[in-house]
Amino acid sequence: MERKNLWETYDAKQLKELEKLCAEYRDFLDKGKTERECIDTIVNMLDQAGYVELQKAVAAGKKLKQGDKVYAVWMNKSIAIYQLGSKPIEDGLNILGAHIDSPRMDVKQNPLYEDGGFAYLDTHYYGGVKKYQWVTIPLALHGVIVKKDGTTVELNIGEEEDDPVFFVSDLLIHLAGEQLEKKASKVIEGEALDLIVGNKPLVLEPGKEKDADKKEAKEAVKAGVLDILKNTYGVEEEDFISAELEIVPAGKAREAGLDRSMVLAYGQDDRVCAYTSLKAMLDTKKTERTMCCILVDKEEIGSVGATGMQSKFFENSLAELMALAGEYSELALRRALARSCMLSSDVSAGFDPNFASSFEKKNAAFLGNGMVFNKFTGSRGKSGSNDANAEFMAHIRGIFDKKNIHFQTAELGKVDVGGGGTIAYILALYGMNVIDSGVAVLNMHAPWEATSKADIYETYRGYKAFVEGASLT
Secondary structure (H helix, E strand, O other): OOOOOHHHOOOHHHHHHHHHHHHHHHHHHHHOOOHHHHHHHHHHHHHHOOOEEHHHHHHHOOOOOOOOEEEEEEOOOEEEEEEOOOOOHHHOEEEEEEEOOOOEEEEEEEEEEEEOOEEEEEEEEEOOOOHHHHOOOOEEEEEEEEOOOOOEEEEEEOOOOOOOOEEOOOOOHHHOOOHHHOOHHHHOOHHHOOEEEEOOOOOOOOOOOOHHHHHHHHHHHHHHHHHHHHHHHOOOHHHHHHEEEEEEEOOOOEEEOOOOOEEEEOOHHHHHHHHHHHHHHHOOOOOOOEEEEEEEOOHHHOOOOOOOOOOOHHHHHHHHHHHHOOOOOHHHHHHHHHOOEEEEEOOEEEOOHHHHHHOOHHHOEOOOOOEEEEOEOEEOOOEOOOEOOHHHHHHHHHHHHHHOOOEEEOOOOOOOOOEEOOOHHHHHOOOOEEEEEEOEEEOOOOOOEEEEHHHHHHHHHHHHHHHHHOOOO
16 A cells, blocks of 8 residues: 655645644754653643643632643653543543653762763663664753752753753774674663763862862862852752753754755654644644543653553543542543543654665555554564554544545564554553554654654644544444
8 A cells, every 4th residue: 555745745734834833843842851841841831721730620629511621740740631522521532642751861879970080970771772872972961959958950951052061982993893893782881871071170279178178189070060060059969869860962853854854853752742642632622522631751661650651640630530520430430441542642663764674664654654553563473562453443544534634554663573562552451442653753762863744744633633533432
């Protein structure tokens, strides 16, 4: 089955909408390079759109009705967003679910040390990464340091033009004979991904040194970094114990290609689907079924923890919503979950001609060919996969045909080559209909990932058509 390149199908009006959406998307990426930053950005968008925080509605005893819009944030890393429809919630919701965490490096709890005249931050990589891709590129430091008194200090260093940046060093080619003989997984070891943050020793004024200062003279570069942290941010070395600091590529999302047809940026897995899901919901006015958008943390490490999809956060927020709408009972909650329809909004591997042998071309996703559906993910024998029902796929085909939404179907590479998973199987545990869908990505999990503007726009259109029209139970 041939799928037409989308750029050949759009008229002038659609092209204008496409460029506007993608400009807003790039701005979203720049503002949200961590989960916390994403949530802050999303909440600002929701507040402007008239959404009310669920806990505030609970505290006020507010009674919810059709058209009311609420959201629930959990630990500043996950969010569930709802807009009530005209039908009872018990009849099921139309859900868009994506994740907002991305592969990166995390700073350890006892990270700062000095060696060879350099000050380093010790790191632990997060998610599936090719470690060699993270060396010798400009890196930024984002996150929070929470002091013992509860004060939160936010860090965002490396994104402004006059900010310093950081980097991980690599062995020069002239001495790399042995290194180049290693397997790619061993070229750079995890413990070698330490961030260089300084090279300038703290200079003490003669005659004014304290005994403690003299003891630290052997680690003068580390002392210099600590001095900067204390004077600029008011934090001590021990405050790293209660910090969440993420190391991400420095720099803004960019248009790519002479034709500006693509977006090159960090974190598009899965913020490209998170943004298009959120935008589709914000742009949809009234629906029969209640709309929901879930954006969660920890997908890249198994959807675990209190902020991952395996937590009870979503279920608890839905119970609160139903209570405010006067519909809650344990049975009604179970019925609502089982009767829901969901698009697990996650990216798919884009076909790369340079590595064609890893793909089965008939069942691969191509950049520029539209929204991607993965009936199943998993690895090899579909291990760990949600495998969507044919009836649900047919239902979605009918919705998309009516709205003239262009889509393609794909698998994640050749059967025995590898694989991956999403949050789909977790929501499917409730008995609801779920299928994976999203945007094709080139360089997935690399510091800089590439997507097609046309696919971004078409996926937004597809998500909007789904929340407006899905009703299969």
